[in-house]
Amino acid sequence: MLTASIDVSRIRTAATGVLLSCLSAACSSTPAYTGWTPDQLYEHGEQAFGDGDFGEARRAFERLVLTFPGYERAVDARHYLAQAFFRDEEYLSAVSEFTRIVQVFPDHTRSAEAWMGLCRSYAALSPHPQRDQQYTFQARTTCQNVANDFRGQPEGDSANAVASAMHAKLAEKLYAEGHFYFQRDIYESAELIFIDLLAQYGRTPAAPKAAARLIEIYDEWGWEEQRAEFTTRLLNQYPDSPEAQALAAPVAADTTSTVRSRAPPAYEAPGIRRTAR
Structure with missing residues (x-):
């Protein structure tokens, strides 16, 4: 009798486990937030965002904008959704959501914030200077447009700072290209790139470095007029730069130049005037 009792108990325990498993499976197959009102979804997503749980905030706001597109705070929900993507470093998704806000709801109070979010998202996608600089x-471009459209406002000031950082990054990319040729003594190519850099990015930290390399190139070629021109330019336009200060510093009497002498190129580069030879 004891053995039979034990067997029945085991059967009942197994049956209970199967039932619980089925109930669990049924519950897990039920869509999240079923039966929730839009206000409940919004409050839940807002709370999750405030707590730093951006994944949960994203899921709540996605459900809200898909299920209740006409909700009175739908644009605010989309803004939270875009910000949640940004905080989770899903920048392309953030770009998509911010773009939707500024294109579909350009007059909404969230529009300025969305434009700034778009600016920051593209900046976050910007890679190391050695890689392709599409973003x-x-x-x-985006940040400069935001700076112009919201001039005098916090968003405009912030966007201008980001635009300047991106401009400087592009200058560093171009300087790295010129320096690549400079290090390999391909001075003709380096010269053209450095001149182009000064024309396009004259107010960036890369500019005095480019001017200094040009001075070295013209010094090696023996082009005194061009060397004097860029020496004056470096000292006058970038007096606080390390390159200008190094140039203005007195040279020790026993210092020996390490630049190898080489004849200047025999060709005329398009668009470049060279009078001293």
Whole structure:
């Protein structure tokens, strides 16, 4: 009798486990937030966002805007959704949501914040200077437009700072290209790139470095007029730069130049005037 009792108990325990498993499976197959009102979804998403749980905030706001597109705070929900993507470093998704806000709801009070979010998202996508700079160009253009459209406002000031950072990054990219040729003694190519850099990015930290390299190139070629021109330019336009200060510092009497002498190129580069030879 004891054995039979034990067997029945085991059967009942197993049956209970199967039932609980089925109930659990049924519950897990039920869509999240079923039966929730839009206000409940909004409050839940807002709370999750405030707590730093951006994944949960994203899920709540996605359900809200998909299920209740006509909700009175739908634009605010989309803004939270875009910000949640940004905080989770899903920048392309953030770009998509911010773009939707500024294009579909351009007059909404969230529009300025969305434009700034778009600016920051493109900037976050900007890679290391040695890689392709497509997103850096996009960030600079977008942020400069935001700075112009919201001039005098906090969003405009912030966007202008980001645009300047992207501009400087593009200058560093171009300087790295010129320096690549400079280090390998391909001075003709380096010269053209550095001159282009000074024309396009004359107010960036890369500019005095480019001017200093040009001085070295012209010094090696023996082009005194061009060397004097860029020496004056470096000292006058970038007096606080390390390159200008190094140039203005007295040279020790026993210092020996390490630049190898080489004849200047025999060709005339397009668009470049060279009078001293």
